[in-house]
Amino acid sequence: xxxxxxxxxxxxxxxxxxxxxxxxxxxxxxxxxxxxxxxxxxxxxxxxxxxxxxxxxxxxxxxxxxxxxxxxxxxxxxxxxxxxxxxxxxxxxxxxxxxxxxxxxxxxxxxxxxxxxxxxxxxxxxxxxxxxxxxxxxxxxxxxxxxxxxxxxxxxxxxxxxxxxxxxxxxxx
Numbered sequence: 137x138x139x140x141x142x143x144x145x146x147x148x149x150x151x152x153x154x155x156x157x158x159x160x161x162x163x164x165x166x167x168x169x170x171x172x173x174x175x176x177x178x179x180x181x182x183x184x185x186x187x188x189x190x191x192x193x194x195x196x197x198x199x200x201x202x203x204x205x206x207x208x209x210x211x212x213x214x215x216x217x218x219x220x221x222x223x224x225x226x227x228x229x230x231x232x233x234x235x236x237x238x239x240x241x242x243x244x245x246x247x248x249x250x251x252x253x254x255x256x257x258x259x260x261x262x263x264x265x266x267x268x269x270x271x272x273x274x275x276x277x278x279x280x281x282x283x284x285x286x287x288x289x290x291x292x293x294x295x296x297x298x299x300x301x302x303x304x305x306x307x308x309x
Contacts, residue, residue: 144214148206148239150232150289152223152281153247154274155266156258162245162295163218170216174209178202178221179264189264203235210238224278226285233288243291244281250297251275260303 149166151159160177167173179189182198202221209217217239223229233242249257251271258266266274286292 145241146210146212146214146239147216147241147243148210148232148236149216149218149243149245150223150229151218151220151245151247152229153249153295154222154224154251154254154278155264155271156254156256156261157247157249158257158295159220159222159247162247163220166218172212172214173216173218175218175220176202176205176209181205203232206232206236207238210236222274224274226279226282229281229285230288241290242288243293244286244289245293245295246281247295248297249295253297256303 149163151163153159160175160179163175163177167175178198181202183189185198185201186194202219206217206219209215219232221228223232229244236242254275255268255271258271281292
């Protein structure tokens with residue numbers, strides 16, 4: 137009798153939100169609970185390529201490396217890759233979907249966290265603190281996913297304000 141071989145699924149999770157929303161924290165929690173999960177974080181790539189997370193001099197190389205790392209992990213069997221970057225516009229959401237055909241499942245995770253909480257949580261960081269001016273600019277760049285973009289993805293998950301830091305919860309009281 138022939139041995140059945142089951143194909144291992146490959147999943148890409150694309151995160152989308154402004155800084156301070158909890159993307160990286162969510163990704164780390166997800167990784168802890170799900171084996172074979174790898175995180176490709178734009179801040180980590182930028183630090184390796186440019187020497188510092190706030191050095192934006194080599195962005196072309198940062199984003200080429202970001203995508204290359206997603207592809208490298210995508211060569212593994214039974215893998216989940218979390219793409220941790222802001223991905224604020226539908227053009228980026230479409231781009232990463234189209235550029236990653238090796239993944240069987242694509243999930244879009246959008247963080248809908250009030251701006252004031254993102255500002256507060258951003259200031260709690262020990263590194264990668266984004267200026268208030270840049271936060272405002274990024275907020276203005278944010279686009280809601282269109283139905284067409286949502287339909288590209290196999291799963292669309294919205295993380296709401298129930299997912300905020302304990303510090304933010306206490307400051308809001």
